[in-house]
Amino acid sequence: MDSVLLGDCRAVFAGVPAESVDFCLTDPPYLVNYRDRSGRTLAGDRVGHWLTPAFAEVHRLLKRDTLCVSFYGWTKVDEFVSAWRSAGFRLVGHLTFPKRYTSSSGLVRYQHENAYVLAKGSPRPPEHLIGDVIDWAYSHNEFHPTQKPLAVLTPLIESFCPFGGVVLDPFAGSASTLVAACLCGRHGIGCELEEHMHATAVARLARVRRLLLCSLGFEGDVAAALRLAA
Template sequence: MTPFTLPRNSIIHGDCLNAMRTLPSRGVDFILTDPPYVTRYRDRSGRQVLNDDNADWIEPAYAEMYRLLKCNSFTVSFYGWNSIDRFSAAWAKAGFRMVGHIVFRKRYASSRGYLARHHENAYLLAKGRPDMLSRRVIGDVIDMPYTGNRLHPTQKPVAALTPLIESFCPQSGIILDPFCGSGSSLVAAQQQGRDWLGIELDPNHHRIASSRLAGEMEEAA
């Protein structure tokens, strides 16, 4: 398909691979995303995440993200620790460099196995050589308040995403989240005065995110 002009402040409903392939190259200033972890996750109420049962999307999705991102810019991607080999291979093949690792510290255990899991992880990925001097440097441990997962089975708190946007996206920039879920990353972008573009496959989560962002935009008007 022929790419069209990059839409701003909207959420596309559909498969992110199909959607990203229609977008113009090097039009995004920052990517912040929490993709499926490939763990077949199911929460206590039985809710699941679409495409969490296969890894087929990982390599082509990050290849598209790399194409869409401007040169000398950043991506922050959450990942599943038990699938890091798949994620890191896809990042490297796409052209990303891993330039930092972020731990999101929880005061509660989200699950228990051999260990009680009190944190989540994300990698800071670079395309090219971003300037290290023109932005606010943040720490690599960020507190993650509990959201209650009311809107999504793996809902991230806006407060934990805000410093990432402040540090890694220019004030006039646009943020892309190809797996936007309930829209927390987009809410954080809206609250920080950045433009945003989300993509979500699940129709229910797309409705939730769209309603949530409409409310944020109405408040800002």
Template sequence: MINKNIIYNKNCIKGMLDLPDNSVQMILTDPPYLVNYKDRSGRSVANDMASNSDWLIPAFNEMYRVLENNRYAVVFYGWNEVDKFVNAWRKAGFRIIGHFVFYKKYASNARTVKKHMEYRHECAYLLAKGYPQSCEVLPSVMGWNYTGNEFHPTQKPVDLLLKLINAFCPTGGIVLDPFMGSASTALACIQSEIFDYLGYELDNNYFNIAMSRINEKSNKLRQVVSQESPKHKVIKPHYKYNLQNKKPESKNRRLPPPANDDYFINRARKMQGVQNG
């Protein structure tokens, strides 16, 4: 057993050494791109220097070890240092099985690119440990909702991360993010109510921001639950495994709105009218 729904304020390579083999069901992460990135307000990311890529191979070696056999990893990366990332993935044992492009409606603050073109996309590779079973098929090109980067200079949209988790993590699985940043991966898991998370964040400031965002999200969910009528409680979706297409499918048992006493009285009258013919 490992601790879950927790973020550690420590180096992820050292942290993952404490995890057993084959202990998480998906990896979703956005590591430093090795591009010396700074946003418009001057914020940067730790270990993002192009001259410092020594952490890549040991980090992905550990990710491969702790990921269950026949599972997926989705890794964002810097396109101009892609050779270093691909080398680290293959040395660890990952197979490259897919590639995503996320198009933006705005240009990122990438100074080196702006000399020649506007940077209006993000990229991620779909990796596999072993040979995972078929999953939900996603388009290779998807949209990107602007986050405003309020909490982190390379902040990812929670809704997009949740879409990736739903597609590539088994229901109830643990999603590992070794470069947690401001906790967008964790928020996606919390929002889903069916996935757990585990992560590491080296930077003290971003770690504190991550904790604040998680606490705020958890408090909002608790308020929603406490405001539900005890008589007409909204029931969480239940999932079953579809043997035909080998996908989990939702059996949503939510009561139709407004689902109050008048609703049930009116429905009973309608049913009585049908019976009386």
């Protein structure tokens, strides 16, 4: 555990035992052929043939009566919902993350992100309920072109994954989900398709783990890790 595997999650996760993770939190490509201002792109961001088999693996790996939170591209919501349902998930919640800035603009200014809460089986309500509107914090996208902020990921992990549990991310990117899991006292396992991003994810996760271990017993250890990893 606490590792990022290199390769296509559809193949890589085939060797991971079924029903071995407690929660999935992931940010798959939105199928929009995204390119940021510096020209960075995302693998698998053109067509969604991988959606259903990837989430079928997620469903297989999750324990019974657990949850998955997945971000998605709203212009391709029909493809995402179809894939999730085909994989065996039920849609049980929807999260909105309002931003204080405009990501892009067209007929309107786009100022929020979305994620669905997906259920395998019948999970019990968490002990600490969170709202379905969570403020966004800009990550500056230092490590990844669509990097999600740790401040958004940590409350999801704390609510939906038991302390000491295992968080799964099949589209790990720069390992933001796994870093957040580490800071929350959970374990994590992820997969990243692009070799250069995998190297970034491994280094970033290792740096945060070293910081937490070295500062164990001192005040401000998590705060320091957050500053370095955000």
